[in-house]
Amino acid sequence: MRPSRRPSPSTFAPRESSPLHRAGRRHNARLAAVDGRETRVLYKFKSKAGADVIMLAAHGDQALQALGRSPSAQGIFQAGDLPALIARGDAAIADEQSAHERAVKDAEAEGRKPPPQPEVMLRQRLWPLLELMRAAQAAGTDVAWGV
Numbered sequence: 621m622r623p624s625r626r627p628s629p630s631t632f633a634p635r636e637s638s639p640l641h642r643a644g645r646r647h648n649a650r651l652a653a654v655d656g657r658e659t660r661v662l663y664k665f666k667s668k669a670g671a672d673v674i675m676l677a678a679h680g681d682q683a684l685q686a687l688g689r690s691p692s693a694q695g696i697f698q699a700g701d702l703p704a705l706i707a708r709g710d711a712a713i714a715d716e717q718s719a720h721e722r723a724v725k726d727a728e729a730e731g732r733k734p735p736p737q738p739e740v741m742l743r744q745r746l747w748p749l750l751e752l753m754r755a756a757q758a759a760g761t762d763v764a765w766g767v
Contacts, residue, residue, distance in 0.1 A: 669759035673748045686712040694766035702757040713743040
């Protein structure tokens, strides 16, 4: 019978040249180099009132634009601004829904095939952020990102 050999911890560690090792180094990075430039890959919205909300850059940009803010690496929604921002987010969701309904009605009136509903609607993208903003409003705290 062969003696059992316990693998050393380094047996399971990826080699420095492996893709797993390189991915591990970038795992927690918020910036990635693309063509020599740094671009944002994640937004992390934080508040003491609730759990962090993490979005990919494109979705975070869309959320910020829907709330009337220009996309930026860092920012803050102050507690006093939250009611207006939440109302603006709700209005953007209603606008998207009514625009889709109008497009469907127009297509049906013209005898065309109605356009498909987007795979992920703005209400689905904004919901976690709006919930965090509502919790922050109730607690009287700010919502920050990129810090």
